[in-house]
Amino acid sequence: MSNTAPARALGARRTLPDAPFLVAARGGRPARLPVWFMRQAGRSLPEYRKLREGVAMLDSCFDPEMLAEITIQPVRRHDVDAAILFSDIVVPLKAAGIGVEIVPGTGPVVEHPIRTKAAVDAMPTLEPEQVSRVADGIRLLVSSLGETPLIGFAGAPFTLASYLIEGGPSRDHAKTKALMHSEPEVWHALAGKLADIALTFLRAQLDAGVDAVQLFDSWAGALSVRDYREFVLPHSAKVFAGVAEYDVPKIHFGVGTGELLTSMRDAGADIVGIDWRIPLDEAVRRLAVPGAPVPVVQGNLDPALLHASWPVLEAEVRRIVEEGRSAGGHIFNLGHGVLPGVDPDVLTRVVGLVHSLEP
Numbered sequence: 001m002s003n004t005a006p007a008r009a010l011g012a013r014r015t016l017p018d019a020p021f022l023v024a025a026r027g028g029r030p031a032r033l034p035v036w037f038m039r040q041a042g043r044s045l046p047e048y049r050k051l052r053e054g055v056a057m058l059d060s061c062f063d064p065e066m067l068a069e070i071t072i073q074p075v076r077r078h079d080v081d082a083a084i085l086f087s088d089i090v091v092p093l094k095a096a097g098i099g100v101e102i103v104p105g106t107g108p109v110v111e112h113p114i115r116t117k118a119a120v121d122a123m124p125t126l127e128p129e130q131v132s133r134v135a136d137g138i139r140l141l142v143s144s145l146g147e148t149p150l151i152g153f154a155g156a157p158f159t160l161a162s163y164l165i166e167g168g169p170s171r172d173h174a175k176t177k178a179l180m181h182s183e184p185e186v187w188h189a190l191a192g193k194l195a196d197i198a199l200t201f202l203r204a205q206l207d208a209g210v211d212a213v214q215l216f217d218s219w220a221g222a223l224s225v226r227d228y229r230e231f232v233l234p235h236s237a238k239v240f241a242g243v244a245e246y247d248v249p250k251i252h253f254g255v256g257t258g259e260l261l262t263s264m265r266d267a268g269a270d271i272v273g274i275d276w277r278i279p280l281d282e283a284v285r286r287l288a289v290p291g292a293p294v295p296v297v298q299g300n301l302d303p304a305l306l307h308a309s310w311p312v313l314e315a316e317v318r319r320i321v322e323e324g325r326s327a328g329g330h331i332f333n334l335g336h337g338v339l340p341g342v343d344p345d346v347l348t349r350v351v352g353l354v355h356s357l358e359p
Contacts, residue, residue: 013209013248014142019149020359021082024329025212025249025271027296033321033330033359034081035351036151038253039337040074041086044344047073057102061091064137071141075148078348079355081331082149082212083141085205087134089155089216090163092201095134096126098164106168113167115179120190126197128204138208149212151251152205156217157194157235164190173222180231191235199242206246214251214273215239217264221256221275228263240268251298255336261286265295274299276335280323294328300335301350306342310349317350321357 016022020030042048048070052060060066070086090100090108099111114120128135141150158176163169165176180187202213215236220228240250252264253273264272265287274283274297287295305316317332324330332354338347 012207013211013246016147016149016211019081019147019211021149021331022211022249024331024359025251025296027293027328030359032081032355033324033332033357035332035354036080036082036084037074037078037334037338037347038084040078040080040347041070041084042073043338043340044342044347045073045077046344047077057088057104058091058094061087062095062133064133064140067134067137068140068144071137071150072144074347075145077344078351080148080351082151083145084151084214085134085138085141085153085210087153089153089160089218091134092126092131092154092197093160093164095130095201096197097124100163103168108163109168110164110166113175114164114190115175117183117186117189120186120193123190123193125193126200128200128207131201131204134201135204135208138205138210142209150210151212151214152202152210153214153216154198154201154239156215156220156232156239156252156254157191157198158220158223158232159216159218160194160198161187161190162219164194170219173219177222177227180227184231187231188235191231192238195235195238198239202239202243206243206248210248212249212251213243214253215267215269217252217254217257220254220260220264221258223260225259225263228260233263233267236264236267244268253298258283258286271296271298271329271331273297273333274335276300276302280320280330281326284326294326296329296331297324297327298331298333300333303334303336303339303342306334306339306346306350310346313346313350314353317353318357321354 020034023030067086075083103109162176251271252269258278
């Protein structure tokens with residue numbers, strides 16, 4: 001697979017020099033502190049639930065008009081500073097022909113788990129035309145989002161591999177870790193194929209016009225630093241290197257990854273997303289490299305606190321903003337995704353508070 005995208009695609013991006021999200025992402029001083037929320041497209045919005053009524057999750061991800069409308073709903077309602085594409089990390093797997101479905105209340109469930117060399121060898125690759133309907137939705141968004149940047153995303157190789165090996169969500173990732181250590185050649189072959197799939201998916205999004213990308217390694221926090229660097233880092237680095245020529249901000253995020261932050265930075269991210277378990281100023285200290293620009297971070301409100309009283313929530317938001325001042329740039333976000341049942345008016349109020357504070 002060539003690492004060179006067509007010149008027309010690289011030059012087709014919108015110019016948004018004053019967008020607070022992009023200014024902060026590049027280490028500049030934005031006009032206002034930018035904020036967006038992971039899983040902001042859907043989950044808590046009644047208009048999302050109404051639109052999705054009777055439509056399976058993955059079906060909605062391949063419907064250009066529906067995914068565009070769902071993506072733009074939180075921008076319209078909350079005045080967030082970035083839209084994130086309505087999709088799922090298993091979308092490129094489904095598009096490639098791997099048997100996976102999202103089961104309500106469970107998550108991604110894989111029809112035939114992949115645990116052997118033969119199964120890895122038989123895995124299909126992803127071709128850009130297989131996600132053309134996602135790209136169509138992005139083009140609709142680019143034409144309707146105005147000055148609001150659009151974030152594209154993909155699942156990182158480790159997290160995708162965990163679903164494929166375990167057959168679905170896992171608390172301990174036991175089968176995944178066992179395969180890593182007992183059959184490293186099989187592991188690296190699988191992770192390499194998943195890196196290619198993630199890269200193809202991100203390039204398709206970038207060619208369609210997204211303004212930034214985020215690589216979700218949601219479950220990487222289950223790993224030790226040694227295991228991450230040996231088994232995961234090379235494959236995530238391949239994904240980031242493969243989109244570097246597009247010159248857009250690249251975000252890396254995982255849950256429970258406080259001990260992995262420097263390794264996640266080393267994978268090639270411009271911005272590291274921080275969950276709620278460590279303060280932002282401590283994250284900046286860990287990420288800092290002598291002689292290099294001060295790190296840019298994203299985060300890190302505990303999503304559970306969106307259910308707290310407003311005085312508690314306001315105090316937490318103000319604390320996080322203060323801690324974020326130690327960074328070269330701070331994008332306010334949650335430490336993971338919006339939980340079901342959150343009052344959308346609370347999200348709107350948080351956005352207003354963040355915007356009222358000095359960047």
